[in-house]
Amino acid sequence: MTVKILVKRLAHGRDLPLPAYQSGAAAGLDLVAAIPRNARLVLEPGGRDLVPTGLAIQLPEGYEAQIRPRSGLALRFGVTILNSPGTIDADYRGEICVILINHGSEPFEIARGDRIAQMIVAPVVQAELAEVETLAPSERGEAGFGSTGGSLSDRSPE
Helix, strand or coil, X not given: CCCCCEEEECHHHCXXXXXXXXXXXXXXXXXXXXXXXXXXEEECCCCEEEEEEEXXXXXXXXXXXXXXXXXXXXXXXXXXXCCCCEEECCCCCXXXXXXXXXXXXXXXXXXXXXXXXXXXXXXXXXXXXXXXXXXXXXXXXXXXXXXCCCCHHHCCCC
């Protein structure tokens, strides 16, 4: 299934590639950093920053774009997206920016054109809320965190 997404390159991202799938079965389009050419963006350990992509999009009504981390950055460097997944609503027309955080132990440098995140386009279902006084019973009931497989505090250290 494909859906047409209108893309506007902003002035500071005109020379960068459009988001692209890296394989025929990939779910996410890679987004790249649109920081100035001669600038250095360094995320210190524990640091975070808003990284521009130089792109704005127009999604069809009934769709969203989710901004998700790249697994390689998370595994190798501890760099991920702070508000993952970020949501781009169909009526948003501003620049897509990515909030990166460095959970690693070393500074992480981002250069212009580095792949920093992936964007997944997905259909949206809007809920119609109906307020009631009681809810139907279920097997789980009101049991919360850890109730379906033991809590973390029940585990013995190895």
